[in-house]
Amino acid sequence: MSNRLFQSVIHQMKDAVDRVIGVIDENGVIISCSELVKIGEIRQNIRDELVYATEVVVSGGYTYRPLTGGTKPEYTVFVQGEDAEADSISKLLAVSLSNIKNLYDEKYDKGSFIKNIILDNILPSDIYIKSKELHFNAEEPRIVFLIKFFGKTDILPYEMLQNMFPDKVKDYVISVGEHDIVVVKELKAGSDMRDMEKIAVNIVDTLSSEFYAKVAIGISTVVDNIKDLARAYKEAQIALDVGKVFETEKNVVSYENLGIGRLIYQLPTTLCDMFLQEVFKKGSLESLDRETLMTIQCFFENNLNVSETSRKLFVHRNTLVYRLEKIRKLTGLDLREFEHAITFKVALMVKKYLNSKSSKY
Secondary structure, three states, X not given: OOHHHHHHHHHHHOOOOOOOEEEXXXXXXXXXXXXXXXXXXXXXXXXXXXXHOOOOEXXXXXXXXXXXXXXXXXXXXXXXXXXXXXXXXXXXXXXXXXXXXXXXXXXXHHHHHHHHHHOOOOOHXXXXXXXXXXXXOXXXXXXXXXXXXXXXXXXXXXXXXXXXXXXXXXXXXXXXXXXXXXXXXXXXXXXXXXXXXXXXXXXXXXXXXXXXXXXXXXXOOOEOOHHHHHHHHHHHHHHHHHHHHHOOOOOEEEHHHOOHHHHHHOOOHHHHHHHHHHHOOOOOOOOOOHHHHHHHHHHHHOOOOHHXXXXXXXXXXXXXXXXXXXXXXXXXXXXXXXXXXXXXXXXXXXXXXXXXXXXXX
């Protein structure tokens, strides 16, 4: 249990309770107190007395009560005074902090459980058993966001995301590396991928404007069972990896919208080389200058529409036709024909993929 969490609650109660209140750990050390100077004091004699006491100990002007039952309770609350009011306050304090502790422990265990699932550190057969033990609803629709931070920030990435997802029951923030944070989010009824992408964009904007942090986010598909979270995590990883190659201008990439780039990314490089050699004449692709490549890109973006493309490029229609004819002579592919256009588009993506591979070595 976090001492900081106990201290936060005690601090909030300070103004409502006109007495010194606090918490002692299993070693008899005061770990939280409304009077900060008392933190660190040792009251081991009280811990020893509580082992034999049935419920409460009154000693030295204070009332002590364990948070939980048992022969050796983990934590003890104390209230200044030995009167009936001190006894009542100690009961309220013990009940409040016990409930907070239970919620915290349950959240922590579930977070660790989910982390083990996404990292494949738990057997599939054990997932169902553990979810039962934790009273975890295994069949809610969930989605995985993988958030990758670039550069250094003043605040830890984990803390940033914790503050952005306050629902500790339905959303889980998990650190999977120094710069990688996973958010497993439970979906509301009627939510779709566009809603998830809006959430991701909001994360990017908030981290950028408030914390000056640069991030990229990969989004998985929706999974309906907790056992599929490992697959969802891998999808989010692939979304980021493929996005670095084919969606370089985007900082939010969803696995669902990767299209043919997802297929190309999983092809062996030898097969990609063979494909390019079959499609293009030797050196024809390299002979295309920057202006020609921009023309091709604009032509694809405007669905092979000559008139619309020439308008966007601010060139005469005949000029565009001349450029397309030049491309046909160089490569043997007429981009005005649908089949040729598809082949050329895929070939450009394959080339981009190979370039990204070679730059890693």
